[in-house]
Amino acid sequence: MPHAAAVFRSLVGIPVSKSQKPSKRAIFKSEMDLHLTKPDDWHLHLRDGKLLESVVHHSARHFGRAIVMPNLKPPITTAAAAVAYRDSILKVLPPDCDFDPMMTLYLTDDTRPEEIKLARSSGVVYAVKLYPAGATTNSQDGVTDIFGKCFSVLEEMVKQNMPLLVHGEVTDANVDIFDREKVFIETILEPLVQKLPQLKVVMEHITTMDAVKFIMSSREGCIAATVTPQHLVLNRNALFRGGLQPHNYCLPVLKREVHRQAIVSAVTSGSKRFFLGTDSAPHARNLKECTCGCAGIYNASVALSLYTKVFEEAGALDKLEAFMSFNGPDFYGLPRNSTKILMKKSSWRVPESYMFTWGEIVPMCAGQMLDWLPSDC
Numbered sequence: 001m002p003h004a005a006a007v008f009r010s011l012v013g014i015p016v017s018k019s020q021k022p023s024k025r026a027i028f029k030s031e032m033d034l035h036l037t038k039p040d041d042w043h044l045h046l047r048d049g050k051l052l053e054s055v056v057h058h059s060a061r062h063f064g065r066a067i068v069m070p071n072l073k074p075p076i077t078t079a080a081a082a083v084a085y086r087d088s089i090l091k092v093l094p095p096d097c098d099f100d101p102m103m104t105l106y107l108t109d110d111t112r113p114e115e116i117k118l119a120r121s122s123g124v125v126y127a128v129k130l131y132p133a134g135a136t137t138n139s140q141d142g143v144t145d146i147f148g149k150c151f152s153v154l155e156e157m158v159k160q161n162m163p164l165l166v167h168g169e170v171t172d173a174n175v176d177i178f179d180r181e182k183v184f185i186e187t188i189l190e191p192l193v194q195k196l197p198q199l200k201v202v203m204e205h206i207t208t209m210d211a212v213k214f215i216m217s218s219r220e221g222c223i224a225a226t227v228t229p230q231h232l233v234l235n236r237n238a239l240f241r242g243g244l245q246p247h248n249y250c251l252p253v254l255k256r257e258v259h260r261q262a263i264v265s266a267v268t269s270g271s272k273r274f275f276l277g278t279d280s281a282p283h284a285r286n287l288k289e290c291t292c293g294c295a296g297i298y299n300a301s302v303a304l305s306l307y308t309k310v311f312e313e314a315g316a317l318d319k320l321e322a323f324m325s326f327n328g329p330d331f332y333g334l335p336r337n338s339t340k341i342l343m344k345k346s347s348w349r350v351p352e353s354y355m356f357t358w359g360e361i362v363p364m365c366a367g368q369m370l371d372w373l374p375s376d377c
């Protein structure tokens with residue numbers, strides 16, 4: 001195994017010297033570009049119709065593949081619907097684009113084991129998504145009782161080696177919204193992995209130190225987590241800074257600073273159990289800035305810059321490529337991408353909004369300056 005600092009130095013193109021540890025000062029001072037294996041996004045909302053056409057290029061430009069979430073209206077509950085949805089995504093991609101949308105099935109109380117077999121044989125469905133009914137955007141058709149209604153489907157998933165992707169929050173209105181992830185781990189996830197230890201599970205968009213502990217204590221290669229940019233750079237103060245901030249509202253909701261720090265430590269530690277999943281979730285501006293605003297942050301255009309900033313500030317740029325480009329495909333048992341992208345150390349301003357004929361979308365960090373610019377090699 002090469003020393004981490006040596007890897008870091010080869011990434012940034014500087015010769016390995018006697019001092020193996022890159023000092024933080026050196027990182028901040030030098031002008032450097034990072035050549036990285038093209039990343040994948042293991043949790044993405046592309047929507048459909050006009051919204052799909054408007055947002056897909058932000059992901060397709062710099063990501064090789066993406067696990068595409070199935071929470072459309074109506075949801076993607078069959079292999080046939082997933083194949084049709086994939087075709088509609090491919091149709092709106094720019095010519096010569098080799099972005100690969102990897103599809104998921106939306107699990108319901110009525111999903112049958114047969115559908116898992118069909119999904120596997122379709123060749124384009126890579127996972128099944130568990131939304132506890134009522135937990136998040138378009139989850140009303142989700143699962144009401146995972147053990148009571150879905151067990152035979154989960155057993156079939158084990159047979160088909162099909163991972164379960166989990167929105168990990170309980171929906172009980174009596175549970176404080178900031179505790180819903182922790183309670184989900186205790187009441188659903190821990191019993192689930194005990195009952196079905198062979199089931200591959202990805203806990204999506206983790207937000208708490210409880211989730212980090214759960215992932216670290218479970219079987220590597222079987223249980224993993226995706227991490228969003230917002231849960232790495234923001235804590236819950238960002239929801240109320242100078243007034244209500246609807247564009248920082250997503251589910252699971254942002255948590256306290258100690259939780260953010262625990263997640264930063266986990267991803268920058270180099271553990272293979274954590275990988276990139278933006279949870280980029282576009283909603284029209286008018287549906288965010290209203291009396292009952294939607295949950296979801298649109299981060300597709302800023303995600304790579306923000307992840308890089310987090311690793312830079314932690315002095316862990318040598319661990320960035322594994323988080324962005326290796327841990328995900330390794331977990332899913334897929335080849336890593338063979339092409340590269342360049343993260344340029346170059347300031348750019350995030351647009352205040354993206355305007356379309358039908359309306360506009362406000363991105364995460366709207367109007368702010370960011371330090372790292374992704375581009376093609």
Ligand SMILES: NC(=O)N[C@@H](CC(=O)O)C(=O)O
Pocket residue numbers: 045071136137138167249250251252279281282295296297
């Ligand atoms: N994250 C969110 O706040 N929203 C997502 C759904 C989800 O991933 O929970 C969406 O589809 O808008």
Ligand SMILES: [Zn+2]
Pocket residue numbers: 136167204205251252
């Ligand atoms: Zn979710």
Ligand SMILES: [Zn+2]
Pocket residue numbers: 043044045069279280281
């Ligand atoms: Zn999501």
